[in-house]
Amino acid sequence: MPDVLxxxxxxxxxxxxxxxxxxxxxxxxLTIFLGPKKPNEIKDxxxxxxxxxxxxxxxxxxxxxxxxxxxxxxxxxxxxxxYPWAVSFREIGAIGLTxxxxxxxxxxxxxxxxxxxxxxxxx
Amino acid sequence: MDSGDFMGVLxxxxxxxxxxxxxxxxxxxxGRNPSAxxxxxxxxxxxxxxxxxxxxxxxxxxxxxxxxxxxxSAWFRALFAVAGLATAIFSPLxxxxxxxxxxxxxxxxxxxxxxxxxxxxxxxLLLFFVGLETMSIxxxxxxxxxxxDAASVEGGLKYxxxxxxxxxxxxxxxxxxxxGIGSLDYVAIGEALRQSxxxxxxxxxxxxxxxxxxxxxxxxxPFHFWSPDVYEGxxxxxxxxMSTGAKAAAFVGLIRVFGVALILTSEHWTTALSVMAALTxxxxxxxxxxxxxxxxxxxxxxxxxxGYLLVGIVAGTPQAFAAAGFYLIGYALMNLGAFGVxxxxxxxxxxxxxxxxxxxxxxxxxxxxxxxxxxxFSLIGIPPTAGFFGKLYVFSAAIEQGHLWLVIIGLLNSxxxxxxxxxxxxxxxxxxxxxxxxxxxxxxxxxxLAISSLLIIxxxxxxxQLVTAMLRAxx
Numbered sequence: 132m133p134d135v136l137x138x139x140x141x142x143x144x145x146x147x148x149x150x151x152x153x154x155x156x157x158x159x160x161l162t163i164f165l166g167p168k169k170p171n172e173i174k175d176x177x178x179x180x181x182x183x184x185x186x187x188x189x190x191x192x193x194x195x196x197x198x199x200x201x202x203x204x205x206x207x208x209x210x211x212x213x214y215p216w217a218v219s220f221r222e223i224g225a226i227g228l229t230x231x232x233x234x235x236x237x238x239x240x241x242x243x244x245x246x247x248x249x250x251x252x253x254x
Numbered sequence: 255m256d257s258g259d260f261m262g263v264l265x266x267x268x269x270x271x272x273x274x275x276x277x278x279x280x281x282x283x284x285g286r287n288p289s290a291x292x293x294x295x296x297x298x299x300x301x302x303x304x305x306x307x308x309x310x311x312x313x314x315x316x317x318x319x320x321x322x323x324x325x326x327s328a329w330f331r332a333l334f335a336v337a338g339l340a341t342a343i344f345s346p347l348x349x350x351x352x353x354x355x356x357x358x359x360x361x362x363x364x365x366x367x368x369x370x371x372x373x374x375x376x377x378x379l380l381l382f383f384v385g386l387e388t389m390s391i392x393x394x395x396x397x398x399x400x401x402x403d404a405a406s407v408e409g410g411l412k413y414x415x416x417x418x419x420x421x422x423x424x425x426x427x428x429x430x431x432x433x434g435i436g437s438l439d440y441v442a443i444g445e446a447l448r449q450s451x452x453x454x455x456x457x458x459x460x461x462x463x464x465x466x467x468x469x470x471x472x473x474x475x476p477f478h479f480w481s482p483d484v485y486e487g488x489x490x491x492x493x494x495x496m497s498t499g500a501k502a503a504a505f506v507g508l509i510r511v512f513g514v515a516l517i518l519t520s521e522h523w524t525t526a527l528s529v530m531a532a533l534t535x536x537x538x539x540x541x542x543x544x545x546x547x548x549x550x551x552x553x554x555x556x557x558x559x560x561g562y563l564l565v566g567i568v569a570g571t572p573q574a575f576a577a578a579g580f581y582l583i584g585y586a587l588m589n590l591g592a593f594g595v596x597x598x599x600x601x602x603x604x605x606x607x608x609x610x611x612x613x614x615x616x617x618x619x620x621x622x623x624x625x626x627x628x629x630x631f632s633l634i635g636i637p638p639t640a641g642f643f644g645k646l647y648v649f650s651a652a653i654e655q656g657h658l659w660l661v662i663i664g665l666l667n668s669x670x671x672x673x674x675x676x677x678x679x680x681x682x683x684x685x686x687x688x689x690x691x692x693x694x695x696x697x698x699x700x701x702x703l704a705i706s707s708l709l710i711i712x713x714x715x716x717x718x719q720l721v722t723a724m725l726r727a728x729x
Contacts, residue, residue, distance in 0.1 A: 141455040240274045247281040 198250045209238055262316040262323045265306040265331045266371050272298025273364035280357025288349070291357030295342045295364050302367075303335035319439065320378050322510075325727025326579065327375035330506050333586055334374070337499040338367040340590045340706070343698045345491045348597055351605070352400060352489070359399060363495070366392040370503035379428045379438040382507055386424070386471070389503060390417050393496060397488040409487020416470070416480040424467030430460030440515040447518040458522055464511065465523055471504035472560045475533040482541075485553035490600075490607070493549065494593030497556040498586040505563055505582055509575050513567060514729050520570055528568045528660055535561030535667040542674050548596055549607035551674055552589070555633065558671060559585055565664055566648040569655045576724035577647030583720070584632065584640030584713060591706040592629040594699070595622055601693045612678060614687030622695075623682050628707040630675040635668050638714035647721060 177184060216223075216231050245251060260267075272295055279290040306328055314323045321327075342360060349359065369389030376382035394417065398410025432438050434457030435446050447453070466477065473481035485493045512523065538558030545551035563585075566578035599615050599622070600607055616623025632641035645668065649661045713720055 237270075237274065240278060244277055244281055 195250075195253065198245075202245060202250065205238065205241065209235070258314075259316050261309065262314075263321065264309065265302045265335065266368060266375075268298055268302040268305060269335065269364055269368045269371065272302070273361045273368065276361040276364055277358065280361065283357065286355060288355055288357040288359065289346065291360040292342055292346055295360040296339060298364065299335045299339040299342065299367060303332045303339060306331035306335060315377060315441075316375075319441070320381055321372075321375045322377050322729065323375070324729055325723070326506065326509075326729050327371075329579065329583070329724070329727055330374040330502060331371045333502060333583055334367050334370040334499050337495060337502075337586055337590060338363055340594070340702050341491050341495040341499075343702050344494065344594055344597060347601065347694070347696060347699060348489060348491050351601055354399065354489075356399075359396065362392045362396050366396065366495070367499070370499055373503040374506040376507070376510075377440050379431070379440075379511070382511070383421070383424060383428065385503075386507070387421065389500060390421070393492070393500065396492045397484055397496075399489050399492070403487075405487040406489065407487075409484040412480050412487075413484045420467050420470030420477070423463050423470065427460045427463030427465075427467055430456050430463065432460075433457075434460055440510060443515045444518070447516070453519055453522075457519070461516060461519060461523060462526075465526060468504065468508050468511070469530060472501060472508065472564070473557050474530045474560055474564060475537045475557065476530075478534070478537070478557050481557060482550060482553045485556070486547070486550050490549060490593060490597050493553065494590050494597075497553065497593075498589050501556065501560060502582045502586060505560075505567075505578065508567055509578065510729060513570060513575050517570060524568055524570070527564060528657060531561050531564035531568055531660060532663045533561075534558065534564060535664055539667045539670045543670065545674070546609060547607045548609060548612065548678060549593075552592060552596075555671065555674070556589065558667060559589075559633075561667070562645060562648060562664055565652050565657065565660050568657055568660065569648075569652040571651060571655060572728045573654070573725070574648065574651035576721060576728045577644070577651050579724045579728065580640075580717075580721050581644030581648055584644045584710065587706045587710050587713075588629045588632040588639075588641055591625065591703055591710070592633065594703050594706075595626040595629065598622065598693060598695060598699065598703075602690055609677065609681050610688075612681045613685040614682070615691065616679070616682030618687050618691045619693075619695075621700075622703075625703050625707040626682060627679050628710055630679050632710045632714070634672045634675045638711065640710045640713035640717075643714060643717040643721070647717075 212234065216227060220227065275298065276291040276294045279294050280288065283290050309328060312323070315321065316323050342363060345359065366389050369385045369392065372385030373382055373389065376385055394410055394414045397413050398407045400406035428438060431443070434454050435443050437443055437446060469477040485497060488496065535558050538554050538561055542551050542554035542558060545554060563578050563581055566574045566581065596607060600611050603611055605611070616626065628639065632639035635641045635645040649664055652661050
């Protein structure tokens with residue numbers, strides 16, 4: 132066996148890529164050639180949890196959904212940071228406390244801005 | 255984090271506080287009057303620029319080796335703050351004319367400056383990426399700030415999609431470099447390369463992807479297609495800011511990553527980079543020749559200038575990086591000034607930034623015309639301006655490294671560029687003005703233009719001081 136093939140991660144990568152492409156390609160090709168094709172209206176409809184879809188999904192949403200979603204992401208991430216901070220509170224000490232206070236202060240400004248812009252009023 | 259760390263990141267802290275205060279000032283004015291937010295931003299960025307320049311810039315690391323605190327980061331932090339400052343001073347005129355009264359604009363501008371500062375000081379690929387995204391996300395919003403204008407929204411969307419695409423290249427490249435070398439830290443990467451003999455295919459792939467990502471960000475040909483549309487669609491103030499600040503931030507990152515950390519692998523990317531440099535200069539200039547809008551012409555010319563700067567990166571010596579730093583500072587001054595005059599003149603008439611809009615305005619407003627001529631001569635590279643010495647230093651550093659053909663292409667391109675820059679000057683002075691020529695010229699606005707044109711001349715007359723400072727600052 133030539134030395135280039137021995138313990139070479141590029142060769143391993145190429146073999147894996149070729150293997151995945153071959154197997155996936157084989158199954159796709161088999162489905163196309165062997166599978167029976169009897170389309171009807173219900174089969175062609177997009178699947179949405181078993182409900183019959185009524186209208187097209189590409190219609191305008193009220194913007195307030197997006198605003199709430201964005202606010203949720205912001206505070207969800209805050210919680211994601213707060214939890215490990217609380218767990219390791221003793222180890223990281225004063226530096227951790229100041230960093231967290233700064234972080235929460237910045238988010239508080241954001242929340243204040245959102246409140247003043249009346250994002251949270253659902254009308 | 256001790257007090258030294260705190261003092262080292264003081265400019266960044268000031269900019270963050272500025273951004274927060276600007277948004278609070280806007281809320282306090284009930285979102286009707288952005289001038290409070292503008293005032294806060296101008297003040298904060300001016301203080302940040304001053305602090306960045308006077309703070310001691312010994313070659314140290316901050317935040318447990320995450321940030322460089324060297325002369326280069328000091329100079330460029332100041333440059334980004336000044337670019338943001340000039341943009342904030344230019345903005346009210348433009349925004350009032352377009353009936354935009356949102357103070358968030360200034361807050362986003364300050365956040366952008368913060369991202370650029372992090373990019374220029376980062377000593378870690380991931381931190382660089384965080385800075386890049388902070389800058390880019392603020393820019394996506396700023397580009398599409400004229401929400402009722404189709405071109406602006408189109409520009410913002412294009413920038414978002416292609417920016418995210420190129421960020422993916424950068425990240426994948428970083429991941430592969432981490433896999434191949436075992437660190438994301440610039441210093442550690444340089445050290446690991448010094449001790450190893452040759453690099454594996456994974457690292458080469460990573461470097462290639464990283465190069466593509468950077469080429470997107472500095473809009474080098476063939477990764478430049480986003481930039482003319484984005485530059486044209488964006489509010490002109492933001493175009494001026496992007497083509498100077500964002501470009502400089504990406505170039506500082508390029509110098510730190512390719513010029514310092516990965517310099518020992520240069521055999522793998524010098525050829526690619528020099529072909530890119532040649533293409534960027536040529537395509538940028540030849541397409542700029544055919545533009546009828548001065549705004550779009552300046553967009554293509556900024557692609558061409560990215561090409562000249564890439565020649566400096568190809569040369570790959572500390573002298574070349576100092577020259578590129580010099581060039582970036584001069585280019586920021588002249589391009590901000592050129593956009594400033596252009597916006598001032600386009601308050602009247604159709605405001606379409608066409609060459610016709612400049613007709614005869616140099617004879618009506620001789621001071622403006624003179625300043626625009628300084629900016630244009632500097633963009634061409636005619637002595638005694640900062641633009642001439644920037645090109646001189648970059649090209650001579652490239653000749654020393656034996657890249658003669660690149661320099662010849664660069665010089666030929668400079669000659670081509672003279673046509674469209676001089677066309678601006680000749681339209682301003684040789685044609686008769688048409689229609690209503692009255693424009694308002696706020697004092698602060700004119701002061702920024704006057705200071706930048708004076709600085710261009712002063713740097714052109716005494717280039718030694720700045721280039722020595724750059725040589726001392728270079729990483």
